[in-house]
Amino acid sequence: xxxxxxxxxxxxxxxxxxxxxxxxxxxxxxxxxxxxxxxxxxxxxxxxxxxxxxxxxxxxxxxxxxxxxxxxxxxxxxxxxxxxxxxxxxxxxxxxxxxxxxxxxxxxxxxxxxxxxxxxxxxxxxxxxxxxxxxxxxxxxxxxxxxxxxxxxxxxxxxxxxxxxxxxxxxxxxxxxxxxxxxxxxxxxxxxxxxxxxxxxxxxxxxxxxxxxxxxxxxxxxxxxxxxxxxxxxxxxxxxxxxxxxxxxxxxxxxxxxxxxxxxxxxxxxxxxxxxxxxxxxxxxxxxxxxxxxxxxxxxxxxxxxxxxxxxxxxx
Numbered sequence: 001x002x003x004x005x006x007x008x009x010x011x012x013x014x015x016x017x018x019x020x021x022x023x024x025x026x027x028x029x030x031x032x033x034x035x036x037x038x039x040x041x042x043x044x045x046x047x048x049x050x051x052x053x054x055x056x057x058x059x060x061x062x063x064x065x066x067x068x069x070x071x072x073x074x075x076x077x078x079x080x081x082x083x084x085x086x087x088x089x090x091x092x093x094x095x096x097x098x099x100x101x102x103x104x105x106x107x108x109x110x111x112x113x114x115x116x117x118x119x120x121x122x123x124x125x126x127x128x129x130x131x132x133x134x135x136x137x138x139x140x141x142x143x144x145x146x147x148x149x150x151x152x153x154x155x156x157x158x159x160x161x162x163x164x165x166x167x168x169x170x171x172x173x174x175x176x177x178x179x180x181x182x183x184x185x186x187x188x189x190x191x192x193x194x195x196x197x198x199x200x201x202x203x204x205x206x207x208x209x210x211x212x213x214x215x216x217x218x219x220x221x222x223x224x225x226x227x228x229x230x231x232x233x234x235x236x237x238x239x240x241x242x243x244x245x246x247x248x249x250x251x252x253x254x255x256x257x258x259x260x261x262x263x264x265x266x267x268x269x270x271x272x273x274x275x276x277x278x279x280x281x282x283x284x285x286x287x288x289x290x291x292x293x294x295x296x297x298x299x300x301x302x303x304x305x306x307x308x309x310x311x312x313x314x315x316x
Contacts, residue, residue, distance in 0.1 A: 005302065012298045019290045020072075024065045027279050033057055034081065037277040068283075077284035082276050087284045090269065095288065097168065098258070098265035100177075102250050104185045109192035110243060116193065117200025117239075118232060124205055132197065139194035148187045148260040155183060166263040184261045188254065192246055199242040203235035210234075244300030 035051035052058050056067070071078060077087035120129040139147075156164035166180045207213060208231060216226055255267035262268070266285050273281040 008298060008301050012294050015294050016291055017069075019294075020069055020287055021065065023283055023286050023290075024061075024068065027283055028061055030279070034279050037082075037279060072284070072287060077287075078280045080273075080278055080281050082273075082278040082281070087281055090281065091266065091284060091288070094264060094266045094269045097263065098254055098267065101181060101184055101188070101258070101263065101265060102247075102254055104181065105188035105192060105250065106247055108185065109189040110196060110247075112189075113193040113196035114200050114236070114239075117197040118204055118227070118235070120197065121201040121204025121208065121235070122227060122231075124208075129201070133201070136194040136198050139190045140198075144187055144191065144256045145260050147190060148183070148257060151183050151186060152260075164261075166261045168264055181263075184257050184263055187257050187260075188250060192250065195246045196239070196243050199239045200235060203237075203239050204231060207231050207235045240300045240303055241297070244296050247296050 033052075034055055035048055035057060056064060068078065075088055077091070079085070080087050080090060083090060116132055120132045123129050152164045155161045162179050162182050164183075166184065168177060168180060213226065213230055216230060254265065255270065257263065258265045258267035259271055266288065270282060270285040272278075273285065
């Protein structure tokens with residue numbers, strides 16, 4: 001078990017290192033550099049040379065990569081010349097806002113989706129299952145910005161229950177902040193619920209058709225006890241990775257939702273940084289998203305190892 005955990009950790013670390021190398025190489029391949037992007041029409045002569053020397057762009061690429069990764073490990077992502085601030089300061093509050101939005105969406109969606117998936121799987125092809133499956137297909141096919149626009153029209157414009165644009169100020173309490181994040185959380189949760197519910201439903205149907213469940217039914221095990229003790233634990237194991245991948249998808253969904261609602265998170269900041277060609281800031285946010293993606297999948301792997309002894313035996 002311990003060796004498997006270390007193996008998973010090592011693979012996750014290698015994946016993050018590889019992704020960081022790809023990102024650095026991609027930025028290096030872009031025409032120009034941080035200095036030409038910042039100076040624009042003044043990017044020439046002594047001013048350009050001075051900027052290149054200050055930013056260390058005259059050093060070999062591998063040395064600059066090692067410096068960037070070493071600083072990122074310590075929480076130092078460099079300096080944004082466009083915004084004249086350390087990148088860590090720019091990211092701090094934005095990361096907390098995105099974590100709040102994604103965390104609330106996950107807390108709402110995961111338990112709800114699991115319950116709906118179990119209910120749909122147990123009542124396969126019944127009206128409840130058909131209704132939930134229809135909702136899932138609808139939620140998965142409609143883009144987030146369309147769902148967001150519809151919710152804004154209904155709840156912000158027609159009913160005027162919630163604001164259409166997120167307004168957040170420093171020092172706001174959670175109670176004051178809540179009306180501003182209800183609609184973004186609902187948009188993110190709807191897609192999460194659809195994906196997770198479909199996977200849990202499929203897993204429940206597979207487990208219900210297994211030999212040991214059918215044998216338990218023949219022995220007269222009560223339906224509730226059968227579902228609680230046998231169906232649910234075995235159905236959730238294969239769903240863990242899908243739940244992790246769906247939560248990781250949240251990173252892409254967050255960027256769209258934050259932009260629609262003007263939510264001050266990492267997604268909005270990344271779009272602004274791309275527009276401004278603030279390459280160090282883009283690199284930093286992309287690296288953070290990559291670490292979160294790999295970390296979520298690592299947690300799912302470790303949870304599956306802890307729950308299912310068969311996976312531990314396969315690893316030996």
